[in-house]
Amino acid sequence: xxSVVCVAYVPDTETKIRVAADGKSIDESGVKWIVSPYDExxxxxxxxxxxxxxxxxxxxxLGPERNKTGLRECLARGADDAxxxxxxxxxxxxxxxxAKNLAEVIRxxxxxxxxxxxxGVGGDxxxxxxxxxxxxxxxxxxxxxxFSLAEGKLTCDREIEGAHERVESPLPCVLTAQxxxxxxxxxxxxxxxxxxxxxxxxxxxxxxxxxxxxxxxELPPPPKPxxxxxxxxxxxxxxxxxxxPAGAARELARxxxxxxxxx
Amino acid sequence: MKFLVFVEQREGKVRKxxxxxxxxxxxxxxxxxxxxxxxxxxxxxxxxxxxxxxATVYVADSPALALYSNRGYVGALDAAREKESPDAVLIAAxxxxxxxxxxxxxxxxxxxxxxxxxxxxxxxxxxxxxxxxSGKARATVDCGSSKLQIATPRPNVFxxxxxxxxxxxxxxxxxxxxxxxxxxxxxxxxxxxxELDVTEADIVVSGGRGIxxxxxxxxxxxxxxxxxxxxxxGASRAVxxxxxxxxxxxxxxxxKVVSPTLYLAIGISGAIQHLAxxxxxxxxxxxxxDPEAPIFHVATYGVVTDLFPFVPEFxxxxxxxxxx
Numbered sequence: 001x002x003s004v005v006c007v008a009y010v011p012d013t014e015t016k017i018r019v020a021a022d023g024k025s026i027d028e029s030g031v032k033w034i035v036s037p038y039d040e041x042x043x044x045x046x047x048x049x050x051x052x053x054x055x056x057x058x059x060x061x062l063g064p065e066r067n068k069t070g071l072r073e074c075l076a077r078g079a080d081d082a083x084x085x086x087x088x089x090x091x092x093x094x095x096x097x098x099a100k101n102l103a104e105v106i107r108x109x110x111x112x113x114x115x116x117x118x119x120g121v122g123g124d125x126x127x128x129x130x131x132x133x134x135x136x137x138x139x140x141x142x143x144x145x146x147f148s149l150a151e152g153k154l155t156c157d158r159e160i161e162g163a164h165e166r167v168e169s170p171l172p173c174v175l176t177a178q179x180x181x182x183x184x185x186x187x188x189x190x191x192x193x194x195x196x197x198x199x200x201x202x203x204x205x206x207x208x209x210x211x212x213x214x215x216x217x218e219l220p221p222p223p224k225p226x227x228x229x230x231x232x233x234x235x236x237x238x239x240x241x242x243x244x245p246a247g248a249a250r251e252l253a254r255x256x257x258x259x260x261x262x263x
Numbered sequence: 264m265k266f267l268v269f270v271e272q273r274e275g276k277v278r279k280x281x282x283x284x285x286x287x288x289x290x291x292x293x294x295x296x297x298x299x300x301x302x303x304x305x306x307x308x309x310x311x312x313x314x315x316x317x318a319t320v321y322v323a324d325s326p327a328l329a330l331y332s333n334r335g336y337v338g339a340l341d342a343a344r345e346k347e348s349p350d351a352v353l354i355a356a357x358x359x360x361x362x363x364x365x366x367x368x369x370x371x372x373x374x375x376x377x378x379x380x381x382x383x384x385x386x387x388x389x390x391x392x393x394x395x396x397s398g399k400a401r402a403t404v405d406c407g408s409s410k411l412q413i414a415t416p417r418p419n420v421f422x423x424x425x426x427x428x429x430x431x432x433x434x435x436x437x438x439x440x441x442x443x444x445x446x447x448x449x450x451x452x453x454x455x456x457x458e459l460d461v462t463e464a465d466i467v468v469s470g471g472r473g474i475x476x477x478x479x480x481x482x483x484x485x486x487x488x489x490x491x492x493x494x495x496x497g498a499s500r501a502v503x504x505x506x507x508x509x510x511x512x513x514x515x516x517x518x519k520v521v522s523p524t525l526y527l528a529i530g531i532s533g534a535i536q537h538l539a540x541x542x543x544x545x546x547x548x549x550x551x552x553d554p555e556a557p558i559f560h561v562a563t564y565g566v567v568t569d570l571f572p573f574v575p576e577f578x579x580x581x582x583x584x585x586x587x
Contacts, residue, residue, distance in 0.1 A: 026396070173446065
């Protein structure tokens with residue numbers, strides 16, 4: 001089984017976002033970068049598949065030089081080799097441009113399984129995996145929480161609103177991983193040492209005119225101060241008001257009906 | 264500007280988020296728009312769309328389309344696009360919409376304005392506003408060099424239109440049933456009964472670590488029930504990771520993103536990753552015993568209290584108001 005996992009290297013989810021001077025991107029100073037969490041589920045499933053069905057796992061990432069650190073992490077967890085698509089000189093790549101570049105790698109590599117996270121945390125577009133599938137001409141199953149392989153076919157459960165769709169597909173296929181698929185492993189010390197000897201092949205990103213363009217990036221307006229309803233529990237009430245859960249409950253219900261008009 | 268809206272149905276029932284997308288397109292177009300629906304035995308659902316702002320309904324009705332497949336449904340949408348030649352295509356950002364929009368876009372050499380919370384037309388081009396970095400920032404985006412302008416509006420943000428006196432729409436059958444489906448849906452299994460999904464609810468009541476254990480869900484569920492049909496149960500990541508409830512209930516960065524009219528956070532401290540999933544709710548109520556909990560920074564109304572005496576009283580108060 002020849003698998004490829006496409007990983008995004010993104011700001012840590014705890015990062016405080018600041019807008020850069022250009023008004024269109026984030027200020028990257030002091031940002032800690034991580035492998036996008038959904039891509040970790042994808043990588044874990046590819047490695048598990050290698051452990052049970054044999055084969056190889058290649059990781060691919062498009063971005064600046066720092067993405068090599070992310071690739072090295074994936075190699076330490078058990079991927080066999082890596083491809084870094086250097087975006088230097090191509091700052092305008094949008095999701096479609098990224099998909100086009102990844103599609104080329106996937107076409108050339110003739111992989112059985114191409115894995116993605118269901119979204120790259122940060123851009124939050126949820127589009128690259130399915131775009132790659134269309135560009136390469138492969139079937140895809142998105143948002144999967146269960147994966148199994150038997151007799152050259154795969155079966156997945158895909159999460160939809162209030163239900164799961166069980167989907168069967170021939171190989172090769174593109175898959176996007178959702179939380180719940182597995183518990184990603186940590187890199188072992190042995191893995192970290194072994195990763196140092198593995199190769200990261202470098203190739204330049206190809207230009208692509210952006211299909212979507214960011215005009216401006218802004219922080220959301222600060223929320224209005226909270227309207228505290230007095231009369232909570234005596235032990236914890238900060239306002240010193242006498243405890244009256246029933247009274248506070250009636251007041252909250254009244255505010256939601258008469259002021260906010262939502263119930 | 265000429266719009267085409269993809270309308271999602273499951274078992275003949277049209278999804279509310281799709282009607283919101285039709286309403287949005289009709290508003291931007293200044294009148295009824297073209298729509299497309301795919302499935303099997305969906306004639307009645309198609310005719311009904313006139314009342315929601317459809318002038319034309321392209322109908323791909325075939326047993327082969329009874330269950331969703333991205334190939335089959337993208338095929339139907341693309342067949343309608345060929346006949347209608349729209350400038351813009353809207354697809355609600357549901358699980359199905361998010362699955363087929365990027366595929367359809369790539370097929371048409373175009374991008375997607377994903378999960379937009381605001382959409383307008385400027386000089387004949389769509390301009391959208393979408394949350395990025397899990398709602399910590401907002402990006403204003405346009406369709407750049409896309410041939411076709413495609414946007415997926417976030418569910419529960421735009422109003423659906425309803426006009427019972429509207430004329431029946433023009434029904435145009437299209438053929439999309441002959442495509443070879445590779446990734447095939449074998450079955451759809453409802454998880455956890457027929458509960459309303461958090462992404463579709465007008466009111467979401469979420470429980471966090473403050474509920475102390477899974478045995479206390481009934482306290483929260485009773486409140487959900489008291490709030491009525493449009494209410495759904497949600498949960499924080501902490502309680503999902505602790506195994507108190509399934510992941511499908513999780514609201515937040517690694518769960519579902521919701522924009523209900525009313526969001527109640529009960530015993531949830533409001534970690535940044537939770538705020539990412541519910542920060543765009545219209546009214547937020549926080550019930551927490553820690554007055555310093557970050558959830559109070561985004562809350563419209565707050566009660567500093569132990570939830571155990573308070574929530575049952577609140578459920579009672581809601582029931583009393585509703586029965587008035």
